[in-house]
Amino acid sequence: MATKRSPLNAFRPNEIVSFGAMRVIVALQVFLILVLWIESPFKVLPRPGDVFAALGKMWQEGLGQELLTSLQLNVEAIALTTVISIGLSYLTVMPFFRPIVNAASKGRFLSLTGFSLLFALAGAGGHSLKLCLLVFGMTVFFLTSMASVVAEIPKESFDHARTLRMSEWRTVWEVVILGTSDKAFEVLRQNAAIGWMMLTMVEGIVRSEGGIGTALLSQQKYLHLPEVFAIQLLILMVGILQDFGIGALRRLCCPYADIKLERKA
Secondary structure (H helix, E strand, C coil): CCCCCCHHHHHCCCCCCCHHHHHHHHHHHHHHHHHHHHCCCCCCCCCHHHHHHHHHHHHHHHHHHHHHHHHHHHHHHHHHHHHHHHHHHHHCCCHHHHHHHHHHHHHHHCCCHHHHHHHHHCCCCCHHHHHHHHHHHHHHHHHHHHHHHHHCCCHHHHHHHHHCCCCHHHHHHHHHHHCCHHHHHHHHHHHCHHHHHHHHHHHHHCCCCCCHHHHHHHHHHCCCHHHHHHHHHHHHHHHHHHHHHHHHHHHHHCCCCCCCCHHHC
């Protein structure tokens, strides 16, 4: 028997609301956030008008080029991180590589500050130094998540492949690689944001190429709060677009992934 849908369903656990109702909820929440921002008692916060005015001014002064520089760096780092992390994660099907991957995943507890000197002494400089720092910082988290995905594949999936008389390498292809491709996209989507979080620190170490992180540090140095908020807002919008793009690619390549999800009913 179909249950009657009402606006109160949005406040009940495990309820499903229509797409139109969700759009209303999102619009209402955005409106409330803007009201709280405009009427904020913290006078130190710049108002929306000041932030958008600062954004327009900096865009005319070349902020768009700085964004392209950072975007190129981030895309390169995501590509390298994905290849390294997924490759090492899939290699954990062989016992020899499991200690190596387990040890590499512990790198997420280390600070990147000391690694800048290590990479510089190894010959990395300028763009390559920034890329090395970003790839290292993203890989240790990506590898941790993806290795867990591979480790959590049910034994029944391997047994099913073997009953079909698949070889062990064919089983790896069907069960491990193809079977976790949708989860790999999700891990990529979650970890790709780390690059934008690290961007300011990395571009602060090497400022020769510029970048949006360098612009953010410069504005922060002189306490230009509207400009700082404007750059943060721009990074947020680009990050949301990146997140949406990876999600769309996941749905395109793995359309079966969300069929059985409760909230997609």
